[in-house]
Amino acid sequence: MSKGNLLIVHGGAPTAVINASLYGAVTEAKKHPEVDKVLGAIGGSGGVLREDFCELQSVPEQTLRLLLQTPASAIGTSRDPLNPEDYANMAAICKKRDIRWVLFNGGNGSMDACGKLYKACVAAGADVRVVGIPKTVDNDIAVTDHAPGFGSAARYIAAVTSEISQDVRSLPIHVCVIEAMGRNAGWVTAASALARSGNGDGPDLIYLPERPFDEEEFLEKVGDLHRKKGGVVIVASEGLCNPDGSSIVPPIFQVGRSVYYGDISAHLANLVIQKLGIKARSEKPGICNRSSIAFQSEVDRDEAAAAGAEAARAALAGENGVMVGFRRAPGPEYRAETFLIPVEQVMLHERKMPDEYISAGGRDVTPEFLDWCRPLIGGPLREFVTFKPTV
Known part of the structure; x- marks a missing residue:
């Protein structure tokens, strides 16, 4: 041989x-x-x-x-x-x-x-x-x-969202926007839903790139949730677009085919501050989302x-x-x-989240997605305790 x-x-x-x-x-x-x-x-x-x-x-x-x-x-x-x-x-x-x-x-x-x-x-x-x-x-x-690569990124975003939700629930005075990877496909963003324990923790809203972003609707939902809960946790894809397909944040610069945009999370947090008068902050795990051992x-x-x-x-x-x-x-x-x-x-074919995994309102995921995704992140996430009443 x-x-x-x-x-x-x-x-x-x-x-x-x-x-x-x-x-x-x-x-x-x-x-x-x-x-x-x-x-x-x-x-x-x-x-x-x-x-x-x-x-x-x-x-x-x-x-x-x-x-x-x-x-x-x-x-x-x-x-x-x-x-x-x-x-x-x-x-x-x-x-x-x-x-x-x-x-x-x-x-x-x-x-x-x-x-x-x-x-x-x-x-x-x-x-x-x-x-x-x-x-x-x-x-x-x-x-x-x-x-x-996806299972670990999904575990990361779910775990981090879970931890941030505990923080926001303990001091419910602001809106926190977490930016997840996935410019054109919302799989990682959707995985944040695994953070929910059923005890009133977040994420409260999930924004996927498969659905157009509506600023007016976003501000209305955030305002309602803040009045009800005090603290709000939102997870948004880095690739959110307007109904016409343009990014909700302008490009910063372009190199060849690669276009670099501003931070979605910072943009959304600024909207909440400027238009609702509510304290807000943004979190962008970025590279941590894909590299965390x-x-x-x-x-x-x-x-x-x-x-x-x-x-x-x-x-x-x-x-x-x-x-x-x-x-x-x-x-x-x-x-x-x-x-x-x-x-x-598979050459340059892009697989996005299918409709059956996205909620009817477009701002959450379905139980079918959770059943599909849960085995990929490995064992269960850490359990937390709170003595505050569920909102």
């Missing part, structure tokens, strides 16, 4: 479990005698083009296992813009460096790159198998039930490792141009199984 090298590439924003997928892929690859070297691209696709690789097959197991509890990407990632020539160059580099298997770990954009590299290798006659590993906190990759979901971590391992197995078995996905096994207990999805079905 002829030997070759296996390359792992990270793309896009890191997560709390992308390194778990790296661990799974490296561990599985080391079991196969046909793999000579397991390489990591330093700094994503740009690292491939620079031929900047690190060797991972000789890393001691004790060190390798630290990947399971290390946030972000141990090999680095990127959002490098790529053109057709870059993919052709990558295919040539794979032939030159005897890379026969490539695992691309990332979200929608990275799966687009995965599919284009697969096609470039075929066009170049390179004997290279290219397989995608899903990764995104936004949970917006098509076809798969969910993606590694303290709130890492064990389910998310284990599934991320399983996705990396399955991608390596699939590539080494000859699969090509596919991505590892998850689907739920039937039965009362949660269990997910992996399957392979043609990468063309």
Whole structure:
């Protein structure tokens, strides 16, 4: 059996479990005698083009296992813009460096790159198998039930919302607006609903990007809740838009295709202060929402490792141009199984919250969403106690 090298590439924003997928892929690859070297691209696709690789097959197991509890990407990632020539160059580099298997770990954009590299290798006659590993906190990759990275981000936003709700309830004098990740898809924002204990705590309102924002309605609801409860907790997606599709906050600047906007949470808090005369404050977890190991979901971590391992197995078995996905096994207990999805079905396809997961009023989620989401965050959140009457 002829030997070759296996390359792992990270793309896009890191997560709390992308390194778990790296661990799974490296561990599985080391079991196969046909793999000579397991390489990591330093700094994503740009690292491939620079031929900047690190060797991972000789890393001691004790060190390798630290990947399971290390946030972000141990090999680095990127959002490098790529053109057709870059993919052709990558295919040539794979032939030159005897890379026969490539695992691309990332979200929608990275799966687009995965599919284009697969096609470039075929066009170049390179004997290279290219397989995608899903990764995104936004949970917006098509076809798969969910993606590694989301469960931990969901646990984080639910836990933080729960803690803030206790603070606001104990001193009910202001409105607190929490900004959640997910510019076009509201999965993380929606997960904040898991913070509710049924004891009158928040979130009181949830604003998803799948529904247009109505400023007048927002101020009316906030005012009513403040009169009733004193303290109000709101969770809003970073991507809220007006009915015409424009962001409710103006862009700050643009670099290429990337547009950077002001903080949604600060904007909404300022509206409450200026138009209702109520004390308000904003909270934007930002990077903490995607990188927190303290709130890492064990389910998310284990599934991320399983996705990396399955991608390596699939590539080494000859699969090509596919991505590892998850689907739920039937039965009362949660269990997910992996399957392979043609990468063309996920390249830049964005999966938003379906209508059945959004409440009729559009400012909350349904019980069906909670049932779907709850297993992904791992064990239950901390329980809290209050001696104040429920409002």
